[in-house]
Amino acid sequence: MKYEVVIGLEIHLELQTCSKLFCSCSTTFGKEPNTNCCPICLGLPGSLPAFNRRAIELAVTAALVLNSNVQLKSRFDRKNYFYPDLPKAYQISQYDQPLAKGGYLRIETDGNYRNIKLERVHLEEEAGKLIHSGESIIGSDYSLVDYNRAGIPLLEIVTAPDITCGREARLFLEDLRSILLYSGASDCRMEEGSLRCDANISLRPSGSDKLGTKAEVKNMNSFRSVELALNFEARRQAEILVAGGTITQETRHWDEEKKLTIPLRSKEGSSDYRYFPEPDLLPLILEDNLIKEISAALPELPAARRERLKEQFGLDSSEAALFTVNRSLGDFFEEAAGKYSDYKNLAKWVQGDLLYYLRESGKTVEEVDPQQFIELLALLDAGEINRPVAKDLLNEMILKGTSPQIMVQKKGLGRISGDEQLLPLVEKVIDENPGAVENYRQGKDKAIAFLVGRVLARSGGRADPGEVNQILKEKISRG
């Protein structure tokens, strides 16, 4: 029997607010443990939560860019469970009346577009962070808890069981991150835990519309591990089913080292959370006008930017995609393009040598001055420097921020050209290499390339090979 894979994702991402969802504590990452806390986010008796307006605006923004249907009335519930990262022993979340319902995100796989459907987008508070003495909760002697994170506004996005393989899940997450970054709702930093993803995965006979028994996979710490973990899990389940076994409904933990999933605990049903309406908060009522205002103020989103880059600058698909995914690189390109009209050449340099030297030096594109970059290209275009010199200057410009024009003047790096400058070098090389000159005279064309190389070396790479070739041949034929 043939099986098909059915995957649904549950994504949590921290919204980019300055203060927490129900109190004024700071959300700054990396502070001394348990210093960004107050009676409200610690749930001390007598404290009362109050909405952070900015968090609600950002949640609505995220829902809108995901084509989700923002509800004018939603409600907060208490999700009860006992775990040390949860100081109140309940989490304020949304249950049967979420902030937004439905929606989709369009992804591109091998040139085809597909809408991955969403079930809901809701707002909740973040839990604290457990720091285990060992590598993971399994096998640790003890754990420490840091409540700085507790109460940070968290958006939960639940997809429909609409994803068919690990790769598609990764593409979905990449596009989700991109669109949310552009919207300004979240910084989506997976390494700081501000974007996390769990997955439900099951198999069913091909063509069936009934869902099979699912496993929930957790602890995937990068988009790459999401892809690997889901592909592993699909294979594991397929082997069990093919052998006539049955899948156990359980939560499984992705082991990044061993590249496999292991059972963590059997999954509790949602009724175990004993949801009930949060008595300390009124239902959230949104004005139609607020939604319209947020909608009107949405920035340009990745798909639109990709198309515009193609149209406005004549970029090809891969260039437009790069300058969209790498937003700051794209911003750099656009700023430089304002003052330099050979867009193709500009794009080539930005994605080629600029990116290369940035990686080499560990610098970011924000540290490079677009004006200086254009100066460099202009020197090259005018023939004042050649390509090897341009690359050296680019590297130095990135490292030290020195203007290419000034470097050319100071170091005398300008191009060497014309008989006056080149002839002395050519004559020297001819004197020093009588054998090669003789070979060329006897018709061995390779010998000229050798001599050109010698002249270029003597010029410090500042001469043009074509010109040197011509002067050399003339000089030898004149004798």
Ligand SMILES: [Zn+2]
């Ligand atoms: Zn607080």
